[in-house]
Amino acid sequence: xxxxxxxxxxxxxxxxxxxxxxxxxxxxxxxxxxxxxxxxxxxxxxxxxxxxxxxxxxxxxxxxxxxxxxxxxxxxxxxxxxxxxxxxxxxxxxxxxxxxxxxxxxxxxxxxxxxxxxxxxxxxxxxxxxxxxxxxxxxxxxxxxxxxxxxxxxxxxxxxxxxxxxxxxxxxxxxxxxxxxxxxxxxxxxxxxxxxxxxxxxxxxxxxxxxxxxxxxxxxxxxxxxxxxxxxxxxxxxxxxxxxxxxxxxxxxxxxxxxxxxxxxxxxxx
Amino acid sequence: xxxxxxxxxxxxxxxxxxxxxxxxxxxxxxxxxxxxxxxxxxxxxxxxxxxxxxxxxxxxxxxxxxxxxxxxxxxxxxxxxxxxxxxxxxxxxxxxxxxxxxxxxxxxxxxxxxxxxxxxxxxxxxxxxxxxxxxxxxxxxxxxxxxxxxxxxxxxxxxxxxxxxxxxxxxxxxxxxxxxxxxxxxxxxxxxxxxxxxxxxxxxxxxxxxxxxxxxxxxxxxxxxxxxxxxxxxxxxxxxxxxxxxxxxxxxxxxxxxxxxxxxxxxxxxxxxxxxxxxxxxxxxxxxxxxxxxxxxxxxxxxxxxxxxxxxxxxxxxxxxxxxxxxxxxxxxxxxxxxxxxxxxxxxxxxxxxxxxxxxxxxxxxxxxxxxxxxxxxxxxxxxxxxxxxxxxxxxxxxxxxxxxxxxxxxxxxxxxxxxxxxxxxxxxxx
Numbered sequence: 010x011x012x013x014x015x016x017x018x019x020x021x022x023x024x025x026x027x028x029x030x031x032x033x034x035x036x037x038x039x040x041x042x043x044x045x046x047x048x049x050x051x052x053x054x055x056x057x058x059x060x061x062x063x064x065x066x067x068x069x070x071x072x073x074x075x076x077x078x079x080x081x082x083x084x085x086x087x088x089x090x091x092x093x094x095x096x097x098x099x100x101x102x103x104x105x106x107x108x109x110x111x112x113x114x115x116x117x118x119x120x121x122x123x124x125x126x127x128x129x130x131x132x133x134x135x136x137x138x139x140x141x142x143x144x145x146x147x148x149x150x151x152x153x154x155x156x157x158x159x160x161x162x163x164x165x166x167x168x169x170x171x172x173x174x175x176x177x178x179x180x181x182x183x184x185x186x187x188x189x190x191x192x193x194x195x196x197x198x199x200x201x202x203x204x205x206x207x208x209x210x211x212x213x214x215x216x217x218x219x220x221x222x223x224x225x226x227x228x229x230x231x232x233x234x235x236x237x238x239x240x241x242x243x244x245x246x247x248x249x250x251x252x253x254x255x256x257x258x259x260x261x262x263x264x265x266x267x268x269x270x271x272x273x274x275x276x277x278x279x
Numbered sequence: 280x281x282x283x284x285x286x287x288x289x290x291x292x293x294x295x296x297x298x299x300x301x302x303x304x305x306x307x308x309x310x311x312x313x314x315x316x317x318x319x320x321x322x323x324x325x326x327x328x329x330x331x332x333x334x335x336x337x338x339x340x341x342x343x344x345x346x347x348x349x350x351x352x353x354x355x356x357x358x359x360x361x362x363x364x365x366x367x368x369x370x371x372x373x374x375x376x377x378x379x380x381x382x383x384x385x386x387x388x389x390x391x392x393x394x395x396x397x398x399x400x401x402x403x404x405x406x407x408x409x410x411x412x413x414x415x416x417x418x419x420x421x422x423x424x425x426x427x428x429x430x431x432x433x434x435x436x437x438x439x440x441x442x443x444x445x446x447x448x449x450x451x452x453x454x455x456x457x458x459x460x461x462x463x464x465x466x467x468x469x470x471x472x473x474x475x476x477x478x479x480x481x482x483x484x485x486x487x488x489x490x491x492x493x494x495x496x497x498x499x500x501x502x503x504x505x506x507x508x509x510x511x512x513x514x515x516x517x518x519x520x521x522x523x524x525x526x527x528x529x530x531x532x533x534x535x536x537x538x539x540x541x542x543x544x545x546x547x548x549x550x551x552x553x554x555x556x557x558x559x560x561x562x563x564x565x566x567x568x569x570x571x572x573x574x575x576x577x578x579x580x581x582x583x584x585x586x587x588x589x590x591x592x593x594x595x596x597x598x599x600x601x602x603x604x605x606x607x608x609x610x611x612x613x614x615x616x617x618x619x620x621x622x623x624x625x626x627x628x629x630x631x632x633x634x635x636x637x638x639x640x641x642x643x644x645x646x647x648x649x650x651x652x653x654x655x656x657x658x659x660x661x662x663x664x665x666x667x668x669x670x671x672x673x674x675x676x677x678x679x680x681x682x683x684x685x686x687x688x689x690x691x692x693x694x695x696x697x698x699x700x701x702x703x704x705x706x707x708x709x710x
Contacts, residue, residue, distance in 0.1 A: 093592060108590045110583035112651035113576075121580055122591030124573050131571050134510070138517040141306040154307060159705070 023212045029078030038064045046212040053223040056233035070102040071095035101174035102183040111159035164195025183214040200226045305520035340660045351671035361547030368555040373617035375558045375662035378640035380609030386582045388650025389445040393452030398614025399629020400460040406470040406624030427611025435600035469625035482619035486550035496538040566655035582651035643693040
C-alpha cells in the first residue's frame with residue numbers, strides 16, 4: 010500500500026506544545042514535550058508502550074492537566090482544565106473505546122449531548138438530514154442512520170465516532186488507535202477518512218502502533234520515547250527503519266537486528 | 280468474483296443498480312445495501328423482519344393479553360362483559376401509574392424495589408393529613424406527592440454521592456418507608472376516606488360521558504394524523520424518505536379502532552373512567568418525554584452506555600436524580616389513586632403485592648431489565664395483563680394462592696422472552 014503523502018501545506022500551526030511535563034507520583038510520564046500540529050496535516054504520534062502517547066493525548070484533551078509547560082492553540086496560550094473545555098476550544102478526541110451507545114441509532118449517537126431541537130422537542134428530521142450530509146462529505150459507507158449502532162461493523166463504528174467528533178467544528182482531531190482491531194478493508198476505510206479530515210483543513214493527530222498505517226497516511230511522525238521527544242520525521246523523506254530506530258531508541262535493537270539478519274540470510278542464500 | 284472460501288455469508292442484497300434511480304432516491308435510501316421496501320406490503324415485510332431479528336417491542340405482551348382474555352372469557356363468559364372491563368380499568372390504573380415510574384428506572388438499567396412502600400406512605404400521609412388533621416384536599420394531595428418526590432431525590436442523591444447500587448438503596452427504602460407508613464398511621468392503623476370528597480368521587484364515580492369519550496377518540500386520531508402528515512412534509516422537504524399516505528391512513532384507522540372499540544364496550548356499562556384516562560394521559564406524556572425530548576434521549580443513552588453518555592457531556596447525575604425522583608413521584612400518585620379507589624388507608628396500603636405487581640407489569644410490558652430499551656406503553660400493557668389475571672381468577676373464585684402462581688409464571692415467561700430476544704437482537708446486530 011503506497012500512498013504518496015502530500016507535502017503539508019504550511020498554513021501555520023494550530024496547536025503548539027512547549028515544554029509540557031507530567032508526573033504521576035515518582036514517575037515522570039512526560040518531560041519537556043514540544044509538539045507542533047499544523048492545519049491540513051496528519052501528525053502521527055508513535056512510541057513504544059509506556060512512551061507517554063496516551064498521557065500526552067489525555068493532557069491535550071483536558072483529561073489530565075500538565076504540571077509544566079505551555080499550550081498555544083490558535084495563537085493564544087490556553088489552559089485546558091477539562092475535556093469539555095478542550096471541546097469548546099476545538100480539540101476533539103476519539104478515544105479507543107469509541108464510547109457509542111449501542112442501543113441508540115446513528116443519528117442519536119452523532120448528536121448525543123447536543124441534540125438539535127425545535128422549541129423543546131427533538132428535531133429528528135433536521136438531525137437525520139445533516140447526519141446524511143456529514144456522512145456523505147466523509148464518503149462514509151453507512152447503509153442507514155436509523156439502525157442501532159450495535160449492528161455496524163468496527164470500521165463503521167469508528168466512522169460514526171469520528172463523524173461525531175466533527176460536529177463540534179473542531180480544528181484539531183485526535184484519533185487514538187483508530188485502526189486497532191480493524192480488518193484490512195475497514196482499516197483502509199478509516200485511513201481514507203483520515204485523509205478526508207486533512208482535506209477539510211483539520212489538524213489530525215493520529216496515534217498508532219501500526220507503522221504501515223502511519224507511513225500510509227501521515228505527513229509527519231513525532232516519536233516519543235520514555236516520555237521525551239525523540240525526533241520528528243517527514244514521512245516523505247524517512248524510511249520506516251529510521252522511525253522504528255527512534256521508537257526503540259537505538260539502531261541496534263531487536264527489530265533492526267532481525268531485519269538485518271534476514272537481509273544477510275537472503276543475500277547468502279542467493 | 281469467486282465464492283468466498285472462508286464461508287462468510289454474503290449479505291442478501293436487494294440492490295438498486297440503476298444510478299439514475301439512485302439519484303432520485305431520498306437521502307436515507309441511497310445505499311445499495313439497503314433492502315428496499317415500498318408501500319404497505321413493504322411495511323409489513325419490514326415489520327416481520329424486525330420481529331424475526333428479536334426486536335419484539337410490545338408484540339409479545341399484546342399476544343399474551345389476547346390469550347389471557349380468551350382463556351378467561353372461555354372459563355367465565357362474564358369476563359369480557361362491559362361491567363367487568365370497567366372494573367378492570369379501575370383496578371389497572373394505580374398499578375399502571377406505579378409501573379410507569381418503574382419503566383423509567385428500568386430504562387436506566389436500575390431498579391426501585393420500594394415503590395409499594397412509597398405508595399403506601401403517600402396514601403398514609405394523605406389520609407392522616409386530610410382526614411385527621413383536616414387539611415384542605417389540594418394541600419394534602421400536594422404533601423403526599425411531595426413526599427414521593429423527596430424520597431426519589433434522596434435515592435438519587437445517595438446513588439450519585441456514594442454509588443450504592445439502587446437495588447440496595449431501595450431495598451432499605453422498602454423496609455424503612457413501610458415502617459414510616461405504620462408510624463404515620465399510628466395505633467388504630469386504619470382510616471376511611473370520606474365518600475363525598477372530590478378525590479374519592481374522581482376515583483370511583485367519575486366516568487366520561489359517551490360524547491366526551493368519542494370526542495377524545497376523534498381528537499386523538501386527528502392529532503395523530505396531523506402530526507404524521509407534518510412529519511411527512513418535513514421529511515420530504517429535507518430530502519428524506521417518508522411513509523406514504525396509505526400507511527399513515529392505515530395506521531390512523533388502526534388507532535381509531537383500538538380506541539373506539541374499547542370505548543364502545545366500556546360505554547355499555549358505566550363508561551370510560553376518568554382515572555383511567557388520567558393513566559392514559561400520563562403514559563402518552565411519558566412516552567413523549569422519553570422519545571421526543573433531550574431528557575428522554577439522555578435517559579436512553581445513560582441506560583445504554585453510561586460512560587458514552589458522560590463523555591457526550593450529558594449530566595449523568597441529573598439524569599439519575601430526575602429518574603429516581605420521577606419514579607417515586609409516580610409511586611406516590613399511584614398510592615393516592617389506590618387509596619381513593621378503595622376509599623380507605625390502612626397498614627396494608629401499598630403492601631401485599633403492589634410492589635411486585637408494578638415491577639412485573641413494567642417487565643411483562645416489554646421494558647428490558649438490562650436498560651436502554653423499553654417504552655412507556657409497556658407500563659399500561661403490563662398492568663392490564665397483571666390485573667386481567669387477578670380479575671379473571673377472582674371471577675373464577677380462585678383465591679390468591681393461584682393468582683400468585685399464575686402471575687409468577689407470566690412474569691417468568693416475560694423475562695425469558697426479554698432475555699431470548701436480547702440474544703436474538705445481538706445475533707442480528709440490533710442489541
